[in-house]
Amino acid sequence: MTGRGPEGLVLCSGCYCDQVIHTSEEDQWKVEDKFTDAYGIKVRCGMGMFNVMMAMARAREINDFRIFWEAVHKLSNEKFCDDDGIENGTWYTLPSDPPNFGICAGCYVAIAVPLDISRFFVPKRETQPAGTKWRCCFNLAHPRIQQFLPRLLEMYHTHDTTSFDKFASVYSSVPVCPRDQDAQNKHWYGWMDCTICPECYHDFAVRSPLATKMDLNNTLLETSAMCEMYSPRMRDLYTKCSETSPCDVTELLKYSVQRRLVWMQTVPEIRMMLFRAKMALNQQQFLNITSSYYKQAGMLQDINYGHTHTYGAAGVGYGYANENLLQGAIYAQQAAQVGSSVANGSAVLLVGHLEQQWRAVE
Structure with a gap:
């Protein structure tokens, strides 16, 4: 189905039934015969794009579909929010401008504007280097999207950027924990016999007295290493070692070597x-x-x-x-x-x- 939106915006029959029927917007859509009768081609449903889906959700929430149509028309003039990243894009960020955090212009006009939180985003001051791709932090392929979305929802309800800003200022630059996968040329905390990734360090280990006794402090290791502290068992042992007086890491390192x-x-x-x-x-x-x-x-x-x-x-x-x-x-x-x-x-x-x-x- 296609509607009065920009050229190329189509919905599959399932999303049309879920999102359009019984909204009084049915007459704004029509069957797109060239896609319906075609074979051997792939067509992306508009609801498969997160920013379009958010604009539709907001329009349905307040029963004002002018928001949706305005958003998709503006979106059609911006670069597609690609999973692999955008080259030479227009970027927005939080006022504190956390490093490595930014949303593309498409998500700004289709998410921030419809949700009435655009005032919390400002143009990013950093210039994107030529030939490089940046991935939008509101793209579903972003490794931090599962943590960004709850804070986006909180900002929408409270109109307060504190939580989002605090999280983004730390974790936007922190790689996702590799867990039990080998990782080379990465930064580590902890000890050579018990390496801790930056995410687990900031999320858990930094709050312990043992943090001051670490031999590795965001140290780059060219050799292969794996994170030990994603494990609940290792976290329990780390906590026990930190509660001893004085705190002693010996038992933790001994178990880590065996592990x-x-x-x-x-x-x-x-x-x-x-x-x-x-x-x-x-x-x-x-x-x-x-x-x-x-x-x-x-x-x-x-x-x-x-x-x-x-x-x-x-x-x-x-x-x-x-x-x-x-x-x-x-x-x-x-x-x-x-x-x-x-x-x-x-x-x-x-x-x-x-x-x-x-x-x-x-």
């Missing part, structure tokens, strides 16, 4: 086995598709031309009307063999056993 040893013995092997299984499933899918192609070609050949003799091969049997059917059977057998290797019971048991070992100390 890493178990990680090295289990997690890489689990990931390798899962990777092999994924590759095998992809191979099986390819073989099944190829088998179907040859079988279909063989059946059509037999229908159109018949056959005077049959084909066969050891392992797949005999009696196939033509070589295409035989080749299809060979590929089908190979797919079955790959599938049986993926579903190998011993491999499943081994993964489960290794996972139990890791979970016991994680």
Whole structure:
């Protein structure tokens, strides 16, 4: 469905039923035949864009759809809020201008303006370097979006930027915790035997007396490291060590070394086995598709031309009307063999056993 909005704005039938029907706006939309009757093309529903969805939500909330139409018309003149980022864009930020925080002009006109919070955003003073892409902090692909949205909602209800500003000033520049993934050339807190990522440090560890005893303080490590403090077990141990008098990190470091040893013995092997299984499933899918192609070609050949003799091969049997059917059977057998290797019971048991070992100390 398309409406009186800018060219290219369309809704799928599901979103039209959910968002437009019974709003008295039905006459503003019409069926877009060139998309409805088309095959082999992909069309993005307008409600699949967060800023358009927010403008519609605000219009429905106050039952004034002029807000929606004004927002989407302004949005059509701005650069698309791309998941990969925007090059040479126009950016807005909070008055304190937190580092690495900004929303694109599209989200400003379609989110901040309809929600009546545009006065809390100002043009970003920092100039975007040429050839670089910045990702909008209101884009759903942003790693902090799950934390930004509740604070956006709070700012909308309270008309107070304090919470949002305080959070953005710290976490906009802090990478997401890598958890049990190896990370290289990253900044770390803690100790060499117990590395803590910046997010877990600011979120948890900084409030402890142990924070003053750390050997690493936002230190860049070129070697591989993983965060230890995402784990509830490690956080409990960290808290216990900080409550001793005087606070002593010995027990924490001792357990962390043991934990890493178990990680090295289990997690890489689990990931390798899962990777092999994924590759095998992809191979099986390819073989099944190829088998179907040859079988279909063989059946059509037999229908159109018949056959005077049959084909066969050891392992797949005999009696196939033509070589295409035989080749299809060979590929089908190979797919079955790959599938049986993926579903190998011993491999499943081994993964489960290794996972139990890791979970016991994680």
